[in-house]
Amino acid sequence: xxxAITIYVPRETAAISMGxxxxxxxxxxxxxxxxxxxxxxxxxxxxxxxxxxxxEISNGNERIAYGNVTPSDVEGLLQAHLAGEGHPxxxxxxxxxxxxxxxxxxxxxxxGLIDGLSVEDYRAHGGFAGLEKALSIGAPAIxxxxxxxxxxxxxxxxxxxxxxxxxxADTAADQKYIxxxxxxxxxxxxxxxxxxxxxxxxxxxxxxxxxxAVGANRGFIYLRSEYPLARKILSSALQIxxxxxxxxxxxxxxxxxxxxxxxxxxxxxxxxEETAMLESLEGKAGMIRFKPPLPAIEGLFGKPTVVNNVVTxxxxxxxxxxxxxxxxxxxxxxxxxxxxxxxxxxIKNGGLVEKAFGVTLRELIYEWGGGTASxxxxxxxxxxxxxxxxxxxxxxxxxxxxxAFIQQGGMIGHGGIVVFDDTVDMAEQARFAMEFCAIESxxxxxxxxxxxxxxxxxxDRVIAGTDRTNNLALLDELCDTMxxxxxxxxxxxxxxxxxxxxxxxxxxxxxxxxxx
Amino acid sequence: xxxxxxxxxxxxxxxxxxxxxEPRMLVQILRVFVENFGFVNDDxxxxxxxELNLSRAEVHGVVSFYHDFRTSPPGQxxxxxxQAEACQAMGSRALTDHAKQSxxxxxxxxxxxxxxxxxPVYCLGNCACSPAVMINDNVYGKVxxxxxxxLISKHAGQTS
Numbered sequence: 001x002x003x004a005i006t007i008y009v010p011r012e013t014a015a016i017s018m019g020x021x022x023x024x025x026x027x028x029x030x031x032x033x034x035x036x037x038x039x040x041x042x043x044x045x046x047x048x049x050x051x052x053x054x055x056e057i058s059n060g061n062e063r064i065a066y067g068n069v070t071p072s073d074v075e076g077l078l079q080a081h082l083a084g085e086g087h088p089x090x091x092x093x094x095x096x097x098x099x100x101x102x103x104x105x106x107x108x109x110x111x112g113l114i115d116g117l118s119v120e121d122y123r124a125h126g127g128f129a130g131l132e133k134a135l136s137i138g139a140p141a142i143x144x145x146x147x148x149x150x151x152x153x154x155x156x157x158x159x160x161x162x163x164x165x166x167x168x169a170d171t172a173a174d175q176k177y178i179x180x181x182x183x184x185x186x187x188x189x190x191x192x193x194x195x196x197x198x199x200x201x202x203x204x205x206x207x208x209x210x211x212x213a214v215g216a217n218r219g220f221i222y223l224r225s226e227y228p229l230a231r232k233i234l235s236s237a238l239q240i241x242x243x244x245x246x247x248x249x250x251x252x253x254x255x256x257x258x259x260x261x262x263x264x265x266x267x268x269x270x271x272x273e274e275t276a277m278l279e280s281l282e283g284k285a286g287m288i289r290f291k292p293p294l295p296a297i298e299g300l301f302g303k304p305t306v307v308n309n310v311v312t313x314x315x316x317x318x319x320x321x322x323x324x325x326x327x328x329x330x331x332x333x334x335x336x337x338x339x340x341x342x343x344x345x346x347i348k349n350g351g352l353v354e355k356a357f358g359v360t361l362r363e364l365i366y367e368w369g370g371g372t373a374s375x376x377x378x379x380x381x382x383x384x385x386x387x388x389x390x391x392x393x394x395x396x397x398x399x400x401x402x403x404a405f406i407q408q409g410g411m412i413g414h415g416g417i418v419v420f421d422d423t424v425d426m427a428e429q430a431r432f433a434m435e436f437c438a439i440e441s442x443x444x445x446x447x448x449x450x451x452x453x454x455x456x457x458x459x460d461r462v463i464a465g466t467d468r469t470n471n472l473a474l475l476d477e478l479c480d481t482m483x484x485x486x487x488x489x490x491x492x493x494x495x496x497x498x499x500x501x502x503x504x505x506x507x508x509x510x511x512x513x514x515x516x
Numbered sequence: 517x518x519x520x521x522x523x524x525x526x527x528x529x530x531x532x533x534x535x536x537x538e539p540r541m542l543v544q545i546l547r548v549f550v551e552n553f554g555f556v557n558d559d560x561x562x563x564x565x566x567e568l569n570l571s572r573a574e575v576h577g578v579v580s581f582y583h584d585f586r587t588s589p590p591g592q593x594x595x596x597x598x599q600a601e602a603c604q605a606m607g608s609r610a611l612t613d614h615a616k617q618s619x620x621x622x623x624x625x626x627x628x629x630x631x632x633x634x635x636p637v638y639c640l641g642n643c644a645c646s647p648a649v650m651i652n653d654n655v656y657g658k659v660x661x662x663x664x665x666x667l668i669s670k671h672a673g674q675t676s
Binding site (some may be wrong): 052184186187192226227280282287301350416418442 | 543544581582585601603604639645646655657
């Protein structure tokens, strides 16, 4: 029989890091004698991380949310709920939580709603409708639909997905591949992880559609090793997909066959760069490749390869299901659709906010984020990961739009927004940008490998006040060399956080001891 | 505590064939070795070179490229503290100083009793709950000095 009451406790890294597994265990022991009437489901996270562990109790019609639940709350909370009484942790209906209602959920529309490993739940909420549509319209029409949507690569570079797919489709080869970049290494980003943990079938479905569109029958997911739970969930999801004919031969009864291999990284940031990732997928050190040739022409094992990020591929099923036009109606200018923004660092209500492009940093940080966690003023915001520029509070009205950000000397990247309060020392942050580049450089090109090491040294001298004017000029030249001479974004963009810190917060670089 | 197997060639060969005895699987096999044996040593490199028809230098080049493929045995528990920007914004530098002091070791080092190895990590994807710490495969959020000590004693049965 169907249980009358369902309790949802997220199985998601952030929720678990705040105690969700202990909460789930406590619920399980509370209801063990009531298995007929109450069941426990581990769903994905809604992304309102500031409320985790966010527990929901459903009677089948309405889901009532309880925020920041601890194991000691569980018994009383359950009793109060069943008796129809209030509880201090009660937030009300999930679909009325302010953090969630004002979003434009496209890619994450099922994340939090369902048990990510339930094919039935997935199908009941629109799953596989995109693939069925794709199978019926065929490859050229799929690519047209993706082009119409205006979807750009969500990994950071923002390259139009439809054009990339077209290139791979147009390149004749005996073998083609789909390579999903799940090496989400940028600090302040976790949208790939949340999607893989909360709705893994959407990624699988997106990859199958990509394979169908370009004529590839093999796919790879390159997942970073720092995500053990995503690995576990993805492994299960791939297995379940195979047993349900969503992967393997003759998918959903069609003549199309496709399978996916899950690869785990070795803890290297640069492997998130697409060509380094391909090298790693080939079993080698993650040294980046020269471009051209583009991976779309000569990618994995020298074959045409679609390299797309998790969120890009995860956005595809709904683009097929609901139409590219509908996606393109969201957003502004050349930034169509939605981005899953991630509020991180010193922020009161951190988490994931999927919103159409055009929303401003200020809206995200204050309306959703509630300002800093420390309650102090925002001093700097780093957008787009460790290679992204630091914005001062005066730039918070910049709309989230790829081109508007480039105009301001920044980049949206993968949508991570890291907030710092007024206690941050921006010279220390600039130094860290160079230090991180020195640690993670693949070593192939000199500006990145050596430039980053010299960068740390020069910044140290600036901070110490040693020959300041000349060292600042040297740092500027070094940044030029790295920007112009590096082979990939690692060395080529490390100067962005460094220069923005210098430009916007020069006072932080003034030595207390003065010029020496 | 992480269960680790002592290295023996038979087990290693089984792990190689289970993962796929092809050069393209080298990174994956090394991962499986680290997960099962705790680290990669010269015997494993020699074996991999012969099984995958690669030179030892080629295998070594891959081993030394990746942070995860350590070449000496770690402590019973591997404690990683995130050093990236979101965690910096919430005090990870101070937390790292505390951890070093309370464990009496530097980064990349192991306590004398072999209980804990301390390592830096650059993002655990838990950036809305900074600062984040990973102990073995478990991620913890909003960790301060007190919770750090509690977590260490919970996992490693010691406070210092």
